[in-house]
Amino acid sequence: MMKVYLRPFLLLTLMSYCCASVEKIPLWSIKHANGHVYLLGSIHLLKEKLDNYREPIEKAFLESQILFVEAYIGSKNLLENAGKMMQAGSFTGDERLSTFFSEEQYSKLDALVKDMGFNLNVYDHFRPWLLALTLSSMALMRQGYNPMLGVDLSFINKAEVRQMEIEELEGVDYQIHLFQKMSREEEEAFLLSTIAEYKSQEKVVDKLVAAWKEGDLETLEDILTKSTKEERPELKDFYRSLLQSRNEKMAEKTEALLKEGKRCFIIVGVGHLIGESGLIELLRKKGHRVVLL
Numbered sequence: 001m002m003k004v005y006l007r008p009f010l011l012l013t014l015m016s017y018c019c020a021s022v023e024k025i026p027l028w029s030i031k032h033a034n035g036h037v038y039l040l041g042s043i044h045l046l047k048e049k050l051d052n053y054r055e056p057i058e059k060a061f062l063e064s065q066i067l068f069v070e071a072y073i074g075s076k077n078l079l080e081n082a083g084k085m086m087q088a089g090s091f092t093g094d095e096r097l098s099t100f101f102s103e104e105q106y107s108k109l110d111a112l113v114k115d116m117g118f119n120l121n122v123y124d125h126f127r128p129w130l131l132a133l134t135l136s137s138m139a140l141m142r143q144g145y146n147p148m149l150g151v152d153l154s155f156i157n158k159a160e161v162r163q164m165e166i167e168e169l170e171g172v173d174y175q176i177h178l179f180q181k182m183s184r185e186e187e188e189a190f191l192l193s194t195i196a197e198y199k200s201q202e203k204v205v206d207k208l209v210a211a212w213k214e215g216d217l218e219t220l221e222d223i224l225t226k227s228t229k230e231e232r233p234e235l236k237d238f239y240r241s242l243l244q245s246r247n248e249k250m251a252e253k254t255e256a257l258l259k260e261g262k263r264c265f266i267i268v269g270v271g272h273l274i275g276e277s278g279l280i281e282l283l284r285k286k287g288h289r290v291v292l293l
Contacts (some may be wrong), residue, residue: 023050024215027057027293028273035258038064039290041270042151045208047139047144050154056293064265067159068257069152069170076160081172082272087128088176096124097131098259101188112195128187128292129179132194136201143202152267169250169268177192178241189234221274244277251282258288 028039052058061067073081074082091097097120098106113120125130137147147153161165170175182190197204204223211219219279250272257264273279284290 006079023054023213025053025057025213026215026217027060029060029291030254030258030283030288030291032255032258032288035262036063037258038265039254039273040151040155040265040267041273042210043212044150044152044269045140045145045147046149046151046209047146049149050151060293061155061158061265063263064164065263066167066265067155068166068167068169068264068266069156070168070170070268071173071175072166072168073153073156077201083128089127089133089179089231090125091127097126097128098124100128100184109191109195116195116198123292128191129182132191133179135198136194139198139201140205143205145205146207155265155267169253169266170246181241182238185234186238190238193232193235217274220270224271224274225228243271245276247272247279247282250279251286254279254283255286255288260293 019035025256026041030037030039040057040060047188071081091100097109103107110120113135116136116139118135123134124132141147145249158164208220208223210216250268268279272276280290
């Protein structure tokens with residue numbers, strides 16, 4: 001995409017600074033030689049649209065040449081990505097959820113899913129990992145959370161209007177592969193864990209979003225650390241690949257961008273930034289001065 005700063009866009013954005021923003025969403029800044037990277041933690045689903053972010057965030061976005069996101073989920077490829085996920089997460093051949101589990105296990109699973117308000121028969125062709133993601137997302141949407149209001153998509157839309165270059169840190173294919181390589185035991189544990197957390201999910205997510213808006217890093221870390229400690233033993237390796245390993249690769253990519261002299265605005269899920277194995281601490285361990293704005 002062309003690196004064009006459209007004058008009307010700049011004018012409208014600068015005018016928005018006149019409207020006071022009450023959120024305190026954290027933003028980090030890292031400089032190295034001519035390189036400058038901003039790191040913003042995202043919530044992928046929100047209950048309300050955030051049109052105007054506080055001045056340092058809007059200003060950092062305007063100053064950046066490239067927007068980096070985990071995966072490009074813009075309006076141009078939304079259906080394509082959904083199709084990839086569906087294809088990757090569906091059984092092939094004669095296998096189905098009803099054959100993946102024993103008759104006794106499937107009967108218990110059916111009862112649990114009915115208790116959540118869903119019909120398991122509708123999802124018989126879904127692999128357990130895709131069913132887990134689907135149930136979790138649908139439950140959140142029932143509670144008012146909307147993926148179309150997520151931070152990533154909001155800034156992707158802004159970047160598209162501005163004709164700003166958009167790059168991926170990972171890509172949808174990479175993220176899908178993380179689930180495709182799960183073992184049978186991991187898939188089963190992941191689905192059962194998701195169902196077990198169903199009733200507490202809304203309160204936890206509400207608390208997480210509130211802490212994020214307030215810039216309450218201590219509460220954010222408490223929530224994320226607690227969720228990691230409570231993980232099932234069968235999911236230890238999977239969660240390492242889902243979080244820690246990805247964080248390490250993101251840190252390497254961010255450092256490379258700094259050394260190349262790039263000016264980038266990077267958005268990743270807030271869970272990738274917080275904690276000892278988060279992106280912020282990994283970059284500090286590499287010797288970078290990471291400043292909270």
